[in-house]
Every structure is written in structure tokens, then in C-alpha cells.
Amino acid sequence: MTRPSSRSGHSDSTGTAAARTARADSAESAGSAESADGTDSAHGSAPVVVGTPGSFARSVLDERHPALIERVRRAVPYPPALQRALDALLEEITEGVVERLADDEPGAERWRDEPHYGRPWADVPFLWAESYFYRRLLAALGHFGPGPWQGIDPFAPFKEAELTSTKVDDELSALDRLPGLPAAERDRTLLLSSLWGNRADLGFRMSTGSGGLAERVPGLVVDDSAALWGVLDAGPPGTVCLVADNAGPELLPDLVLADHLLGSGRADTVVLHLKPYPYYVSDATTADVLACLDRLSGAAEPAARVGARLRQALRAGRLVLRAHPFSCAPHGYGLMPADLRDDFASATLTIMKGDLNYRRLVGDRHWPATIAFDEVTAYFPGPVAALRTLKCDVVTGLPAGTLERLHAEAAEDPAGSGAAWRTSGTHALIQVRA
Numbered sequence: 001m002t003r004p005s006s007r008s009g010h011s012d013s014t015g016t017a018a019a020r021t022a023r024a025d026s027a028e029s030a031g032s033a034e035s036a037d038g039t040d041s042a043h044g045s046a047p048v049v050v051g052t053p054g055s056f057a058r059s060v061l062d063e064r065h066p067a068l069i070e071r072v073r074r075a076v077p078y079p080p081a082l083q084r085a086l087d088a089l090l091e092e093i094t095e096g097v098v099e100r101l102a103d104d105e106p107g108a109e110r111w112r113d114e115p116h117y118g119r120p121w122a123d124v125p126f127l128w129a130e131s132y133f134y135r136r137l138l139a140a141l142g143h144f145g146p147g148p149w150q151g152i153d154p155f156a157p158f159k160e161a162e163l164t165s166t167k168v169d170d171e172l173s174a175l176d177r178l179p180g181l182p183a184a185e186r187d188r189t190l191l192l193s194s195l196w197g198n199r200a201d202l203g204f205r206m207s208t209g210s211g212g213l214a215e216r217v218p219g220l221v222v223d224d225s226a227a228l229w230g231v232l233d234a235g236p237p238g239t240v241c242l243v244a245d246n247a248g249p250e251l252l253p254d255l256v257l258a259d260h261l262l263g264s265g266r267a268d269t270v271v272l273h274l275k276p277y278p279y280y281v282s283d284a285t286t287a288d289v290l291a292c293l294d295r296l297s298g299a300a301e302p303a304a305r306v307g308a309r310l311r312q313a314l315r316a317g318r319l320v321l322r323a324h325p326f327s328c329a330p331h332g333y334g335l336m337p338a339d340l341r342d343d344f345a346s347a348t349l350t351i352m353k354g355d356l357n358y359r360r361l362v363g364d365r366h367w368p369a370t371i372a373f374d375e376v377t378a379y380f381p382g383p384v385a386a387l388r389t390l391k392c393d394v395v396t397g398l399p400a401g402t403l404e405r406l407h408a409e410a411a412e413d414p415a416g417s418g419a420a421w422r423t424s425g426t427h428a429l430i431q432v433r434a
């Protein structure tokens with residue numbers, strides 16, 4: 001495998017203007033030409049739009065976003081002007097049309113060319129609507145300043161509550177079982193901890209017991225983990241890109257996995273991709289990494305040792321943090337700018353964590369669930385793995401038999417849960433394109 005050297009310089013583009021030029025290229029290289037209505041001509045798979053009441057996407061816009069505004073308002077004592085800005089945003093998303101960022105808002109130029117302004121929020125693509133909502137929330141709260149609220153993370157109180165919970169102590173103390181496990185089971189435990197950390201309620205406790213972990217994870221609908229280790233073991237240790245998702249209970253097992261990749265010789269360097277600003281409530285930023293390192297260092301052994309090794313890896317440049325602007329862009333990775341593409345191209349493997357990264361990786365579309373993962377990620381510049389619990393309608397790469405089983409289970413469920421397996425986080429997948 002040719003691995004061009006990675007570049008560290010980053011453009012300031014979220015991929016908006018340049019992205020549209022790149023769209024044709026990336027669609028072409030993915031073998032999926034888009035028609036004027038946004039439908040993928042090869043498969044008839046339309047982009048997910050916020051859409052009609054009753055859809056999952058609409059419930060996020062109608063219920064979760066207003067609830068989040070109220071949660072943020074209760075958690076932080078914002079002054080009257082910022083409260084009024086929150087009121088205005090709430091009114092806009094529930095009754096109005098999509099408004100532009102104010103011209104004097106820092107970074108407004110990155111959003112200027114988007115085509116969705118003046119339309120009802122329900123009419124725009126789901127991925128775009130969610131991403132723009134978070135940007136507008138931060139604008140309302142003065143996050144980008146200048147001013148006294150500049151840089152304040154409105155989600156910090158929630159993140160801190162999760163990170164300081166005693167549940168995390170239990171999970172960290174379970175780390176002491178790892179050295180006693182055979183190497184293959186240690187690999188698997190750490191991989192599954194990182195995977196289920198995306199649901200943020202299992203984590204390291206999965207390492208207990210004597211049975212194989214896979215048997216105790218009935219919700220794992222695709223398990224390409226052998227291919228994942230195969231990619232990493234195929235050559236000398238190189239760079240692994242780990243594209244993080246949530247802070248706290250998800251980021252901790254991600255960091256422990258990064259330590260394991262470095263310590264087991266699977267990676268020479270781990271590049272951890274973070275969000276440059278608070279996003280999707282709990283997405284990890286640099287501050288969240290530092291908080292996790294403090295949490296590890298303040299815990300009992302062996303967690304404290306993991307924390308010390310990670311600090312040393314940061315100092316030595318073996319654990320590298322990136323916060324590329326495109327990480328908060330409202331687009332799929334098919335539109336990533338060249339410098340980010342170079343980063344991923346130079347990696348032995350890129351591991352995409354979580355549901356949002358999955359949507360951005362495969363494209364936020366109503367794909368047939370059985371369409372090959374290899375096909376929808378063909379554009380990606382290097383080997384890529386997705387570790388994700390299912391929290392939205394988008395899924396690809398399911399074996400036909402698995403899909404049938406999921407439908408049959410849903411049909412038999414007395415609660416009539418329908419397609420809840422797609423959205424409730426009870427199911428998960430490990431998919432790899434080597």
C-alpha cells in the first residue's frame with residue numbers, strides 16, 4: 001500500500017463553496033452521479049430531508065432541538081440579551097424559515113453560499129439542518145465572540161456531569177482485567193468498548209465474564225472486526241486516524257483504544273480528529289480530550305498509567321490532535337477538502353466513530369440497507385472502518401438475512417417498535433473497507 005506523507009496545514013474551508021465544485025468530482029469518483037433533485041441516479045436513494053411530521057429527522061428538529069435550547073438555558077445563567085437570542089432561534093426553528101448568520105458573525109462567510117436560506121426548516125436536508133442549528137446556537141450564545149462568552153461551551157455542564165459520574169469510575173476500574181486476557185480478547189474488548197461507548201452506557205464492563213464478547217452483543221448487526229485487525233497487522237505500524245465522536249464516556253474508551261494501538265505496535269502515530277467547536281451537544285473538542293486525560297490521571301491504576309502514557313504520546317507527537325473546520329461542516333466526507341483527504345489517504349486505517357460520522361461517510365441518504373459498504377465508501381481515499389451504534393435511519397451493508405431478521409423481530413415486538421432498531425442505539429456495527 002502506498003502511504004503518501006501526511007500534511008499538517010489545514011485550509012479554513014468547511015468545504016462549502018469549494019465543496020460544490022468538488023461535489024461532481026467526488027460523486028463521480030464514488031460512481032454515484034447526483035441528479036438535479038439530489039437523487040442518486042444509480043440507486044434512487046434520495047438525501048434524507050427533515051420532512052414530514054412522524055419522520056425521525058423531523059422529530060429531531062421538532063422535539064430535540066427545542067428541548068436542547070431549554071436545557072442549555074437552564075444549565076447556564078445567560079444574560080438577557082443571550083436569552084432573547086435563544087428565544088429568537090427557538091421561534092425561527094419552530095415557526096420560521098432558515099435565516100442567514102449575521103454578516104458580522106465570525107466565520108459567516110463559510111456559510112454564505114449555502115442554498116437553503118429562506119426555506120422552511122422542514123424542507124432542507126437533515127444533515128445540513130442539524131449542523132446549521134448548532135452553528136446558530138453558538139452564534140446566539142456569543143461563542144465566537146468577541147465578548148465575555150467567547151469560547152464558552154454551552155454543553156460543558158452536561159459533559160462534565162457525564163465525565164464525573166461514578167459509572168465512569170466503575171468502567172475505568174474494569175481496565176485492570178485487561179492484562180489477564182489473551183491478546184485477541186484484549187483487542188476485541190477494547191474495540192467493542194470503543195464501539196459501545198458510542199451508546200455511552202456499556203463500555204469497559206463488557207470485558208467481564210468468560211464467554212466470547214460477540215455472543216454477548218446480540219445487537220451487533222455487522223462485525224468486520226477481523227478485517228480491521230487485518231488491515232492494521234498487514235504491514236509495519238503507520239498512522240491511524242481516529243475520527244472521534246462524543247466526549248466523556250465515549251472518548252475515554254477511544255483514548256484507551258488509541259493507547260492500545262500505540263502500545264501493541266498497530267500504530268506508530270494516532271491522529272485524533274476532534275471538533276473545532278462545540279457541536280451535536282457532546283461531540284469531543286480539544287478541551288474534552290484534556291478533561292479525559294485528567295480523569296484518567298486522577299483514577300486508580302491502571303487507568304492512571306494509561307493517562308500518563310497518553311500524555312507522553314501527545315508530547316512525543318505520537319498522539320496528534322486535529323480540529324479541522326470540515327469536521328463541523330454540514331456535508332458528507334465526499335466533499336472533504338484536499339488537506340483532509342491527504343490526512344486520510346496517508347493513514348493505514350481511518351476509524352470513523354459514531355452515528356453522525358457514519359452519515360457523513362456513507363452519505364445521509366435513504367440507501368437500500370443492503371447496498372455494499374464498499375460501494376458507498378469507494379470514494380474514500382484509504383482503508384476506512386465505521387464503529388457506530390445505530391441512531392438514525394441511514395444504514396448500509398446489511399446482509400439480506402440480517403435485514404430480514406430485524407424486520408421479523410420488529411414485527412413480533414408487542415411494543416410495535418417498527419424500525420426502532422435503526423434509531424434507538426440498541427444495535428451497532430463494525431464495517432470495514434480495506
Ligand SMILES: O=P(O)(O)OC[C@H]1O[C@](O)(CO)[C@@H](O)[C@@H]1O
Nearest residue numbers: 060245246354355356357391392
Ligand atoms: O453521537 P452520534 O453517535 O454521532 O449521534 C448523533 C446522532 O444524533 C442525532 O443528532 C439525533 O439522534 C442524529 O441525527 C445523529 O446522527
